[in-house]
Amino acid sequence: MSLCVVMLSWEFPPRIIGGLAAHVHDLSIELSRKGVEVHVLTLDFPGAPAMEVVNGVHIYRVDSYKYPSPDFASWIAMMNVNMLDYACSILKNQLKGDFIIHAHDWLVANAAIALKHIFRMPLVATIHSTEYGRRGGIHDDYQRMIASTEAWLTREAWRIICCSRYMAGEVNRVLGTPMDKIDVIPNGVYLENFSSIGGAELRSMFASPDERLVLYVGRLVHEKGVQLLVEAMPRILQSVNAKLVIVGEGYLKEWIKRRVEELGISQKVYVTGFLDIKTLRGLYSIADVLVMPSLYEPFGIVALEAAASRLPIVSTCAGGIGEIVSHMHSCVSVYPNPDSIAWGVIQVLSNPSLAEHIKNNAYENVKNNYVWGKIAEQTVSVYQRVLSEYLSLGGWKPRR
Amino acid sequence: MKVVFLSWEYPPRIVGELAWLVQSQIEGLRRKGLEVELVTVSDSGFFIEEPVHGLRITRISSPVYPHSTIITWIAAINTEAARVVADIYHSTTDKLILHTHDWHFAPATSSLKKALNIPWVVSLYSIEQQRSLNPNSPLSSCIRTIEWHMARECDTLLVRNEWMLSEVRRSLPLDRVAVMVLDPSSPSWGDEVLRLYNLLVKS
Numbered sequence: 086m087s088l089c090v091v092m093l094s095w096e097f098p099p100r101i102i103g104g105l106a107a108h109v110h111d112l113s114i115e116l117s118r119k120g121v122e123v124h125v126l127t128l129d130f131p132g133a134p135a136m137e138v139v140n141g142v143h144i145y146r147v148d149s150y151k152y153p154s155p156d157f158a159s160w161i162a163m164m165n166v167n168m169l170d171y172a173c174s175i176l177k178n179q180l181k182g183d184f185i186i187h188a189h190d191w192l193v194a195n196a197a198i199a200l201k202h203i204f205r206m207p208l209v210a211t212i213h214s215t216e217y218g219r220r221g222g223i224h225d226d227y228q229r230m231i232a233s234t235e236a237w238l239t240r241e242a243w244r245i246i247c248c249s250r251y252m253a254g255e256v257n258r259v260l261g262t263p264m265d266k267i268d269v270i271p272n273g274v275y276l277e278n279f280s281s282i283g284g285a286e287l288r289s290m291f292a293s294p295d296e297r298l299v300l301y302v303g304r305l306v307h308e309k310g311v312q313l314l315v316e317a318m319p320r321i322l323q324s325v326n327a328k329l330v331i332v333g334e335g336y337l338k339e340w341i342k343r344r345v346e347e348l349g350i351s352q353k354v355y356v357t358g359f360l361d362i363k364t365l366r367g368l369y370s371i372a373d374v375l376v377m378p379s380l381y382e383p384f385g386i387v388a389l390e391a392a393a394s395r396l397p398i399v400s401t402c403a404g405g406i407g408e409i410v411s412h413m414h415s416c417v418s419v420y421p422n423p424d425s426i427a428w429g430v431i432q433v434l435s436n437p438s439l440a441e442h443i444k445n446n447a448y449e450n451v452k453n454n455y456v457w458g459k460i461a462e463q464t465v466s467v468y469q470r471v472l473s474e475y476l477s478l479g480g481w482k483p484r485r
Numbered sequence: 486m487k488v489v490f491l492s493w494e495y496p497p498r499i500v501g502e503l504a505w506l507v508q509s510q511i512e513g514l515r516r517k518g519l520e521v522e523l524v525t526v527s528d529s530g531f532f533i534e535e536p537v538h539g540l541r542i543t544r545i546s547s548p549v550y551p552h553s554t555i556i557t558w559i560a561a562i563n564t565e566a567a568r569v570v571a572d573i574y575h576s577t578t579d580k581l582i583l584h585t586h587d588w589h590f591a592p593a594t595s596s597l598k599k600a601l602n603i604p605w606v607v608s609l610y611s612i613e614q615q616r617s618l619n620p621n622s623p624l625s626s627c628i629r630t631i632e633w634h635m636a637r638e639c640d641t642l643l644v645r646n647e648w649m650l651s652e653v654r655r656s657l658p659l660d661r662v663a664v665m666v667l668d669p670s671s672p673s674w675g676d677e678v679l680r681l682y683n684l685l686v687k688s
Contacts, residue, residue, distance in 0.1 A: 153623035154556065154626075154627055155556065158553050158554070159554045159557055159624075162559070163560075165560055170595055170599065170638075173596040177599065199564045202567055202572070203571045203596060203597060226553070229550075230553055230557065233549045483575055
């Protein structure tokens with residue numbers, strides 16, 4: 086059965102807002118390698134062509150609506166109007182057979198659902214995170230609107246994909262989606278991108294030779310728990326001479342800078358902001374331990390990247406992380422408080438055989454279960470299932 | 486041939502005069518023997534009614550609740566309208582015409598026209614430039630963008646008098662659309678519109 090998919094995502098490289106861009110990019114390319122015809126509808130970006138074919142993937146960049154709008158959700162609504170209109174013009178000419186519409190998150194719900202009905206083709210949706218999870222509950226009407234849109238998307242979709250069992254549970258609990266409608270397919274990495282690329286020169290930019298390098302990578306927001314790691318740092322320094330390197334941006338950045346001053350450890354904490362992908366991968370290869378102190382984590386792609394770089398992980402194992410690594414096998418699992426985090430970091434830094442053991446196990450796990458080739462295979466199975474169910478029903482086919 | 490009217494007002498949902506205008510136009514066209522379906526808005530859930538034989542009214546409601554602005558509501562309502570019109574299209578062999586009233590259903594209709602080759606007629610009674618106290622506000626600017634897009638994508642734009650024509654000329658791009666002045670209260674309105682529908686279906 087030949088497969089064709091129309092992927093809708095509000096971000097796609099070079100337009101990168103969060104982790105979605107890399108996910109949709111890598112998935113599209115790997116699906117194309119597996120013989121799937123892939124069309125990606127995304128938003129325009131300065132300098133990026135409106136239409137191009139990269140590694141067999143057809144990419145269309147739609148006008149993102151650049152006039153003022155009352156709020157973010159209204160901008161999303163206007164962007165969806167543009168995306169749907171554009172999709173209708175190109176799909177009519179480009180696609181002659183059956184295809185699957187694959188939407189990523191609520192941001193493209195309107196366009197994806199309308200496309201499903203206009204062309205009468207099945208819709209698959211990946212829910213990467215929920216408004217409930219991102220906000221720690223639904224507290225106002227704006228958040229209620231987004232949660233309601235997410236629920237609508239999951240009702241309209243033939244199958245739902247979530248990146249972890251944790252997320253599947255959240256979608257089931259929060260949006261009321263039946264569990265038997267959800268497929269769990271994790272995120273993936275390309276191992277070859279994480280082969281050793283850092284050296285002494287790169288290391289000297291972040292830490293002195295006698296300092297152990299403790300790495301944090303992620304947005305600087307409450308749910309990632311970076312504030313707990315900062316509080317843990319004085320306790321770590323009582324046992325180990327270390328430098329904490331914090332990579333990422335977020336609203337906690339100024340708080341972190343102020344707090345490390347108060348704690349008197351400003352020379353031991355380096356907040357880098359955003360780093361380019363090459364430097365980041367280099368850092369993974371020269372660091373001594375990665376700490377993921379998350380309180381909420383739908384998946385935890387940073388754990389995969391660290392494991393692929395053979396970097397030992399200390400983590401609270403929140404959400405999806407606990408499905409990737411396990412305590413004393415492929416990570417040191419800690420509680421989300423400074424004492425426990427400090428204990429875990431000291432365990433790894435003072436016990437080389439433990440560090441070696443957990444990093445090797447984590448690497449083997451990633452190699453066996455989280456490479457893009459495998460992830461794409463699982464996605465193809467979902468597409469095949471959806472398409473054969475759709476064809477067997479027969480009655481909902483478009484008139485030709 | 487069957488015409489699908491799309492209007493955000495229809496009795497009992499009365500916001501302004503649009504409800505009455507649409508109702509009398511539907512009655513006029515039905516008297517001429519044309520089959521008409523209406524897609525309109527309900528504030529109390531989705532339902533279908535057939536008050537008189539041969540007039541099917543689908544009242545759609547937003548699948549999302551609540552909304553932060555009328556723009557997010559319009560987007561959701563348009564997705565529902567696209568679903569309902571696509572169902573009408575896929576379940577009949579009749580030639581369809583889509584006839585929208587003002588800007589509210591322009592996004593869905595533009596996409597339906599492009600995807601399914603359905604001719605599109607717009608009746609324009611007022612524009613945001615006239616209605617809004619602050620036409621440059623972010624909200625009005627979204628509505629004006631939709632009106633602008635509508636004027637570029639529809640097949641024929643109907644306005645009711647020369648004054649409205651001059652207003653539309655000043656505010657909207659009319660280089661790609663045929664514009665007709667047709668007074669809905671004139672006795673010849675029905676015949677003129679039927680002639681237009683026939684022309685559009687044949688082309």
